[in-house]
Amino acid sequence: MGTIEQGVRQAVENCLKVQPGEKALIITDQQTIEIGSALRAAIEKIAGEVEFFVMEDFGTRPIDLPPVIDDAMRSADVSVYAAQGVEGELQTFRMPILKAIEANPTLRHAHMVGITPRIMCDGMCSDYKEIQRIGRLVYEKVSIAESIVVTTEKGCNFTARFSPELKWQNEDGDIKPGRLMNLPDGEVCTCPIDVNGTAVIDGCLGDFFAQKYASLEQTPIIIEIENGRAIRASIECADEQLREEFTEYLFENGENSNRIGEFAIGTNTCLTELIYEILQDEKFPGVHIAFGSPIPSQTGADWDCKSHVDGVINSPTIIADGVTIMQKGQFRLE
Numbered sequence: 001m002g003t004i005e006q007g008v009r010q011a012v013e014n015c016l017k018v019q020p021g022e023k024a025l026i027i028t029d030q031q032t033i034e035i036g037s038a039l040r041a042a043i044e045k046i047a048g049e050v051e052f053f054v055m056e057d058f059g060t061r062p063i064d065l066p067p068v069i070d071d072a073m074r075s076a077d078v079s080v081y082a083a084q085g086v087e088g089e090l091q092t093f094r095m096p097i098l099k100a101i102e103a104n105p106t107l108r109h110a111h112m113v114g115i116t117p118r119i120m121c122d123g124m125c126s127d128y129k130e131i132q133r134i135g136r137l138v139y140e141k142v143s144i145a146e147s148i149v150v151t152t153e154k155g156c157n158f159t160a161r162f163s164p165e166l167k168w169q170n171e172d173g174d175i176k177p178g179r180l181m182n183l184p185d186g187e188v189c190t191c192p193i194d195v196n197g198t199a200v201i202d203g204c205l206g207d208f209f210a211q212k213y214a215s216l217e218q219t220p221i222i223i224e225i226e227n228g229r230a231i232r233a234s235i236e237c238a239d240e241q242l243r244e245e246f247t248e249y250l251f252e253n254g255e256n257s258n259r260i261g262e263f264a265i266g267t268n269t270c271l272t273e274l275i276y277e278i279l280q281d282e283k284f285p286g287v288h289i290a291f292g293s294p295i296p297s298q299t300g301a302d303w304d305c306k307s308h309v310d311g312v313i314n315s316p317t318i319i320a321d322g323v324t325i326m327q328k329g330q331f332r333l334e
Contacts, residue, residue, distance in 0.1 A: 001122055007125050008120065008124075011042075011110055016108055020048070022077035023077045025072045025076050026050055027081045030055075032084055035117065036052070062087065062088035064092045073101065078107070101178070105177060111180050112182070127270050132172040134268075137334070138170075138188045139188050144321075146161060148319065152202075162192055166301060167300050171185050171187045173185035184268065187267055187282060195260045197225060198225070201312065207309045223235050235247050253292065256305035257305050260289055261301070262294060262310070264287065284312070286313055288310050289310070291307075
């Protein structure tokens with residue numbers, strides 16, 4: 001574990017690589033303003049004045065992306081979103097941010113939804129040279145794979161198939177112009193063309209679910225997947241409220257909200273345990289899948305969705321085209 005100051009320095013200097021004279025902005029909220037302010041101070045020392053937006057200044061949340069922030073992002077060199085997720089804001093605020101990034105080919109954006117002091121001291125203080133090394137090894141193996149089988153001792157057993165027409169991304173914290181990366185980072189991901197089998201999500205969920213339900217170790221969500229889509233009647237969970245809310249999320253957010261838009265392998269081997277915060281846990285060595293948007297601008301998928309919810313699968317065995325690259329949560333790469 002490091003310190004918030006070390007995590008801030010990593011984000012500003014190593015990931016975003018802020019340069020003197022660059023135009024920068026930070027979006028934060030009242031709950032996260034300590035981290036937002038620390039990022040602001042670090043960027044100001046390098047780039048000069050930073051535009052600083054606090055979300056509650058624009059009204060009661062959830063809020064829409066204000067035009068002033070949208071305009072600022074479209075002309076900035078560097079931007080950071082360091083705030084907590086609120087139910088409904090994925091559609092009204094965070095998805096529009098993606099459009100602003102797509103419209104600005106020089107923008108380097110750090111996305112830190114749900115960032116906490118603990119994550120700043122843990123995942124943001126990881127050895128990013130090691131994350132980049134592991135990421136390259138994983139990318140080399142999976143980016144050419146036609147199919148990947150994922151199994152766990154809790155009954156997860158599904159096969160994902162992939163197309164060379166869709167792009168794999170090595171998210172290793174090295175933020176390039178025109179790109180968004182979640183910080184802390186460490187995952188290799190793409191959109192699969194097909195998934196079939198049983199998924200057992202026993203880590204945590206994304207969007208607003210992680211803050212509300214935290215660990216799913218005792219209440220895993222079991223989902224049958226056919227032709228890349230969740231089967232509504234198959235969803236099981238010992239927590240009935242969670243089952244109902246998750247089912248509604250998958251089937252009430254558009255025609256593709258139950259479709260798997262992301263398959264990802266966490267590559268941050270510096271992490272030692274799940275903390276049930278999706279921003280960090282999706283980078284933990286293992287697998288996560290997401291229902292909803294495949295982020296077409298990054299993967300090249302020809303479909304989209306207004307929702308996107310990740311689900312972390314703990315301690316998986318991963319077999320890519322017959323070769324085991326992870327055994328019960330431990331990489332087998334060399």
